[in-house]
Amino acid sequence: MDIVRPSDTGYAALQHVYSSTGRPGSILLPRTTTEVAEALAIVRASGRPFAVRSGGHGISSIATNTGGDVIDLRALASVEPRGGRSVRVGPGARWGAVAWALAPHGLAISSGDSGDVGVGGLATTGGIGLMGRAHGLTIDRLRGAEIVTADGTARRVSGDEEPDLFWAIRGAGANFGIVTAFDFEASETADVVQTTAVYQPIDLAAFLQAWGRTVETAARRVSAFLYLGAGPTPFAQATIVYAGDDLEAAAPEIERFLRIPGLAGQRAAVTPYAAVPLTSGAPHTGQQRAATHTGLAVHLDQDLSDRIAVLLRSAGVDMVQIRSVGGAINDVDPAATAYAHRHQNFSVTAVSVRGGDAFHDAWESVHPRMDGMYLSFETDHAPSAVAEAFPPATLARLRDLKARWDPDDLFDQNFDVSRTSAELS
Numbered sequence: 001m002d003i004v005r006p007s008d009t010g011y012a013a014l015q016h017v018y019s020s021t022g023r024p025g026s027i028l029l030p031r032t033t034t035e036v037a038e039a040l041a042i043v044r045a046s047g048r049p050f051a052v053r054s055g056g057h058g059i060s061s062i063a064t065n066t067g068g069d070v071i072d073l074r075a076l077a078s079v080e081p082r083g084g085r086s087v088r089v090g091p092g093a094r095w096g097a098v099a100w101a102l103a104p105h106g107l108a109i110s111s112g113d114s115g116d117v118g119v120g121g122l123a124t125t126g127g128i129g130l131m132g133r134a135h136g137l138t139i140d141r142l143r144g145a146e147i148v149t150a151d152g153t154a155r156r157v158s159g160d161e162e163p164d165l166f167w168a169i170r171g172a173g174a175n176f177g178i179v180t181a182f183d184f185e186a187s188e189t190a191d192v193v194q195t196t197a198v199y200q201p202i203d204l205a206a207f208l209q210a211w212g213r214t215v216e217t218a219a220r221r222v223s224a225f226l227y228l229g230a231g232p233t234p235f236a237q238a239t240i241v242y243a244g245d246d247l248e249a250a251a252p253e254i255e256r257f258l259r260i261p262g263l264a265g266q267r268a269a270v271t272p273y274a275a276v277p278l279t280s281g282a283p284h285t286g287q288q289r290a291a292t293h294t295g296l297a298v299h300l301d302q303d304l305s306d307r308i309a310v311l312l313r314s315a316g317v318d319m320v321q322i323r324s325v326g327g328a329i330n331d332v333d334p335a336a337t338a339y340a341h342r343h344q345n346f347s348v349t350a351v352s353v354r355g356g357d358a359f360h361d362a363w364e365s366v367h368p369r370m371d372g373m374y375l376s377f378e379t380d381h382a383p384s385a386v387a388e389a390f391p392p393a394t395l396a397r398l399r400d401l402k403a404r405w406d407p408d409d410l411f412d413q414n415f416d417v418s419r420t421s422a423e424l425s
């Protein structure tokens with residue numbers, strides 16, 4: 001296994017992640033599950049803080065540090081179709097590469113809107129993607145995994161093998177170990193109809209309500225993400241994906257979105273699903289430092305829409321993202337995975353480049369209307385945030401499993417459920 005230190009060639013290309021700069025003392029680059037276990041033993045023995053990194057695109061946990069160690073899984077990046085719809089994917093692969101590798105097989109796995117995001121971070125927390133209403137969260141397509149747990153043992157988890165651990169890693173994975181392989185059941189999707197629409201609404205709150213109604217009443221094949229720029233002049237860009245290439249069926253679904261007042265431009269095309277997640281491949285230099293707050297909502301009703309409209313005019317807020325959930329995501333029993341939020345229709349995320357009190361205060365006007373939270377979009381690790389990410393019964397089960405699988409709280413970097421236990425009780 002290569003271990004790269006600050007004086008080594010190549011260190012500069014490895015030290016930072018997307019949302020932060022770092023200067024770790026060593027970066028360990030395992031190539032196999034056995035080497036991941038060895039890497040864990042090394043960092044454990046060092047006693048220094050360590051980070052687990054897959055794609056390095058984390059928001060809720062930053063996969064670098066200064067003076068500690070990093071276990072960087074970029075070499076575990078294979079994408080292996082295994083017959084039928086079965087696909088094994090390494091944690092270090094990025095979702096754009098996964099999508100392109102599966103396209104020739106007529107297969108796809110819904111992930112998120114960014115092709116630069118890594119498999120490991122997303123597939124251990126949820127995966128709200130642009131085929132989510134059609135095919136569920138990314139974790140809903142997971143059928144098994146390999147994980148190195150805190151005791152250094154490599155384990156197979158699935159519905160039949162360590163099912164409790166399999167339950168836990170589908171929503172709170174970072175608490176339980178390092179996942180070294182994911183076995184997915186992909187969906188049979190080659191091409192999709194992708195629409196990009198731009199809106200300049202006169203009445204932003206009314207626009208948001210209309211958007212919400214349109215999304216909720218859309219066919220399940222439709223998933224739609226909305227990105228709203230902050231400031232005095234409302235501006236929104238939408239990505240709407242119909243999961244399939246049946247233009248006759250897709251057209252009326254897309255037209256409903258184009259009838260929302262405020263449309264300024266649109267473009268629709270049949271495209272390989274692999275072209276949907278935006279992929280830059282840009283080197284990580286800590287280029288996107290931002291604070292975020294997030295929550296889930298059932299409806300974009302008048303009150304919530306009014307509050308989001310005010311939020312967008314508030315100091316310190318740069319963007320609000322509204323992603324559809326619902327559809328197939330909500331078919332899953334809330335108790336079936338550690339991601340338990342199965343009745344909401346929207347994920348709402350506010351982004352601030354500078355962060356600070358003004359941003360946090362502005363979010364407080366929307367926050368009370370949120371119903372649960374998807375932890376991947378939240379930069380605040382306060383115990384109260386952990387409790388929002390996991391409803392009480394889920395959190396209680398996670399705490400029990402954490403005490404069993406990670407009694408020393410080795411994996412405390414990302415929404416640590418055991419720390420919550422101490423601080424909330």
Ligand SMILES: Cc1cc2nc3c(=O)[nH]c(=O)nc-3n(C[C@H](O)[C@H](O)[C@H](O)COP(=O)(O)OP(=O)(O)OC[C@H]3O[C@@H](n4cnc5c(N)ncnc54)[C@H](O)[C@@H]3O)c2cc1C
Pocket residue numbers: 017018051052053054055056057058059060061062063073091111112113114116117118119120121122124126127128129173174175177178179180376377413414
């Ligand atoms: C531009 C952008 C757009 C995004 N869009 C979406 C979206 O549309 N939908 C969505 O669901 N999410 C989205 N996300 C959030 C993204 O899913 C998370 O930030 C995710 O954690 C990134 O995965 P990564 O492997 O790149 O993370 P990394 O930075 O490598 O890791 C982040 C954390 O995840 C944990 N982790 C990483 N790998 C493993 C592993 N193998 N085993 C156990 N724990 C691990 C660790 O705690 C680590 O600190 C977006 C993020 C960005 C930056």
